Amino acid sequence: MNRFFTEEHEWIEVNGDIATVGITDYAQEHLGDIVFVELPMPGTRVDRGGEAAVVESVKAASDVYAPVSGEVVGVNEQLEDEPSLVNESAETGGWFFQLRLSDTAELQGLMNEEAYQAYVAALG
Amino acid sequence: MSEADCDSMADEGGETATLPLDPLPLAGWHRAHGARMVPFAGYDMPIQYDGIMAEHHWTRSSASLFDVSHMGQLRVTGEGAGEALEAVLPGNIAGLGEGQVRYSLLLDDNGGVLDDLMVTRMADGYYLVVNGATKWDDIAHLIEHLPDEITLNHMTDHALLALQGPGAAGALAALLPGVEALFFMQAGAFAWQGHELWISRSGYTGEDGFEISVAADAVAQLADALLALDAVRPAGLGARDSLRLEAGLPLYGHDLDPLTDPISAGLGFAIPRARREQGAFIGHAALMERIASGPVRRRVGLLLDGRQPAREGATLLSGDREVGTVTSGGFSPTLERPIAMGYVTTDLAATGTLLEVEVRNKRLAAQVCALPFVPHRYHRKEG
Numbered sequence: 001m002n003r004f005f006t007e008e009h010e011w012i013e014v015n016g017d018i019a020t021v022g023i024t025d026y027a028q029e030h031l032g033d034i035v036f037v038e039l040p041m042p043g044t045r046v047d048r049g050g051e052a053a054v055v056e057s058v059k060a061a062s063d064v065y066a067p068v069s070g071e072v073v074g075v076n077e078q079l080e081d082e083p084s085l086v087n088e089s090a091e092t093g094g095w096f097f098q099l100r101l102s103d104t105a106e107l108q109g110l111m112n113e114e115a116y117q118a119y120v121a122a123l124g
Numbered sequence: 125m126s127e128a129d130c131d132s133m134a135d136e137g138g139e140t141a142t143l144p145l146d147p148l149p150l151a152g153w154h155r156a157h158g159a160r161m162v163p164f165a166g167y168d169m170p171i172q173y174d175g176i177m178a179e180h181h182w183t184r185s186s187a188s189l190f191d192v193s194h195m196g197q198l199r200v201t202g203e204g205a206g207e208a209l210e211a212v213l214p215g216n217i218a219g220l221g222e223g224q225v226r227y228s229l230l231l232d233d234n235g236g237v238l239d240d241l242m243v244t245r246m247a248d249g250y251y252l253v254v255n256g257a258t259k260w261d262d263i264a265h266l267i268e269h270l271p272d273e274i275t276l277n278h279m280t281d282h283a284l285l286a287l288q289g290p291g292a293a294g295a296l297a298a299l300l301p302g303v304e305a306l307f308f309m310q311a312g313a314f315a316w317q318g319h320e321l322w323i324s325r326s327g328y329t330g331e332d333g334f335e336i337s338v339a340a341d342a343v344a345q346l347a348d349a350l351l352a353l354d355a356v357r358p359a360g361l362g363a364r365d366s367l368r369l370e371a372g373l374p375l376y377g378h379d380l381d382p383l384t385d386p387i388s389a390g391l392g393f394a395i396p397r398a399r400r401e402q403g404a405f406i407g408h409a410a411l412m413e414r415i416a417s418g419p420v421r422r423r424v425g426l427l428l429d430g431r432q433p434a435r436e437g438a439t440l441l442s443g444d445r446e447v448g449t450v451t452s453g454g455f456s457p458t459l460e461r462p463i464a465m466g467y468v469t470t471d472l473a474a475t476g477t478l479l480e481v482e483v484r485n486k487r488l489a490a491q492v493c494a495l496p497f498v499p500h501r502y503h504r505k506e507g
Contacts, residue, residue: 032362033177035455035462036431038484054484056433058176058455059362083431 004107005116006067011091014107019068022095023055023086026120031057034086039075039097046072046099048106053096055086068106070099148193149283149340153347157358165194165256170360179363180457183329184498187289188359189350192328196259197279197337200270201249208274209250212266213243214386214395214405220245225309225324229386229394230254230262231407235414236382237389238265240374244311244324251311251322253284253335255376269406283343288333288367290501291355296323296334299349303334308502316346325503328364330371330496332503369463370456372425372495378436379423379451379465385411388419388467390495421448422473425497426464426481429489431455433462434481440468441480441487447472450481458498468492 002014009027013020028034036056046052046066053064075097079085086094101107111119145166154161159170170191173179182188200209206218215228222245230238239262241254254262259278266276287296297304300314303323311324319342327333338346350356365375374380380389392415399405400412428434433455440448453464464481472479477492 032172033175033457036433038432056455058180058366058457059171061433061435 002107003113004067004110005113005119006110007119008065008067010064010067012067012107012110014101014104017101017104018073019070019099019101020095021052021067021097021099023064023090024116024120025090028087028090028094031055031060031062033058034083037079037083037086037096039079040072042072042075044072045102046070056083064096066099067110068099068101069103070101072097073100074098148191149343150191150193150347153344154191154358157351159358159360162361164361167194167256169194170358172360172362173358176360176362176366177457179357179359180366182357183289183331183359183363183367184458185290186357187287187291187295187333187353187355188329188363189347189356190286190288190359190361190364191283191347192256192286192335192364193283193340193343194256195284196252196254196256196262197282197284198252198254198263198266199246199249199277199279200252200266200274201277202274204271205249205274206245208270209243210399211405212269214399214407214411215243216396216399217243217245217250222247223310223312225311225326227391227394229391230265231386231405231411232382233407233410234382235385235407235410237376237380237384237386237391238262238382240376240380240391240394242324242326246322251337257377279337281340282337283340285336285338285343285347285350286327286329286333287336287350287356288327288329288359289331289355292331292333293503295350295353295355296336298353306334306503307505308332310505316349317342319346321346328371328373329367330373330498330500330502331367332501366454366457369452369454369465370458370496370498371500372465372497374423374465375452384467385414385419387411387414388421388423390423419470421467421469423451423465423467423495424473425493425495426450426453426466426479426490427459427493427497428462428464428481431462432483432486432488434464434483434488434490438464438466439482440466440490441482442472442477447479456497463497464490465495 038054052066154170244251306325322337438450448468450466456463480487
């Protein structure tokens with residue numbers, strides 16, 4: 001199991017060439033009560049840094065950018081009826097979508113869990 | 125708590141750089157109670173404690189304590205203060221009885237809204253509460269238009285708390301027996317532990333509740349005493365916004381601005397017939413023209429299908445025609461669906477009209493509905 005993190009507070013779990021993507025616990029905590037998640041259409045190609053999903057809290061909408069490039073091969077349909085799952089289990093059951101990686105080299109620049117925790121701690 | 129303490133804590137929070145204004149008296153208190161602070165109206169303000177949803181529901185079921193000390197508290201005194209204010213405000217000000225509170229507006233010459241405010245008749249003058257983000261402009265406007273013999277005092281040494289919810293009266297009466305005798309839009313002076321309080325039964329949530337003006341150096345003590353009551357929990361600006369949206373109350377700078385007149389905004393009630401006939405207030409001529417011609421657009425409530433909220437700025441459509449704009453939008457915790465306020469052309473403002481709202485290149489169904497979304501539960505004298 002390989003789990004990576006981004007400075008935009010996303011986690012990416014890689015199994016072979018399939019990456020599962022979600023937002024971190026830190027991110028859900030800061031967004032507050034999540035009321036809606038817009039997920040990409042399966043089959044869509046997303047580029048690293050491009051808009052992939054939208055999270056709406058009571059107060060505001062936030063974009064979720066694709067941490068790596070690939071083709072969307074699955075989305076967490078449970079979030080449609082139960083967006084609060086992201087608040088309850090952001091880093092497990094509250095995952096957003098799965099990508100088939102187009103370039104595994106893109107994983108190189110990402111943080112591991114330890115580096116991410118240090119990054120978050122420095123944010124205060 | 126000293127200002128230096130507040131500053132160092134603000135820096136630790138990481139979300140605020142140097143603020144242009146002195147910290148509000150409860151800034152440290154909010155942090156000590158676990159609030160997340162954000163810059164708002166030039167101050168560091170609590171956006172939430174436990175979460176907007178929980179605070180929202182608690183307000184509708186019990187009582188929440190809000191710090192609204194960023195708002196401008198003004199005293200207008202001097203011989204003829206009521207008449208002088210009527211040259212600036214379109215309401216019946218001079219005729220207010222002592223302790224009566226009214227909603228009013230500051231208008232420009234074109235009848236555009238510069239701010240909305242609450243005005244109360246006191247024994248020796250008037251007490252005004254204006255919006256935080258506009259207070260400096262409001263003060264300049266009032267100084268310009270009030271005669272020299274009228275004194276305007278900006279009460280920067282006072283904080284303002286709001287206690288809101290069906291449990292507010294019981295909670296406040298535990299500290300201040302007799303406060304429960306006030307009705308909605310009435311105010312009076314009270315004393316607590318040697319501190320003078322000015323309390324009005326009013327608020328911005330649609331619930332019964334109170335707004336309490338207190339000396340800045342006593343506000344933490346009062347906030348502690350209120351929070352010690354089982355019914356009371358702290359709430360932030362996030363819940364205040366979702367509550368006022370459900371209550372259909374406009375927010376200045378979003379649902380109201382200088383390009384919006386009170387008639388289009390559905391605030392004609394703030395301009396009574398006698399003042400319309402008599403005139404002699406800023407914006408009167410433009411307003412009468414607007415009343416005669418009828419507003420081109422109107423403020424309406426919108427119920428959206430699905431779960432995705434439409435936010436401020438979203439375009440409203442009827443077929444392919446752009447017919448308006450959302451000015452406030454979010455998710456209603458009470459109704460568990462997205463709601464919004466916006467302006468639409470008058471022909472499409474009737475309750476039940478089906479429109480669409482464009483959100484991120486998608487069109488969502490929206491139905492015009494009557495405001496408020498959630499019924500007001502004020503403690504009115506009549507009821």
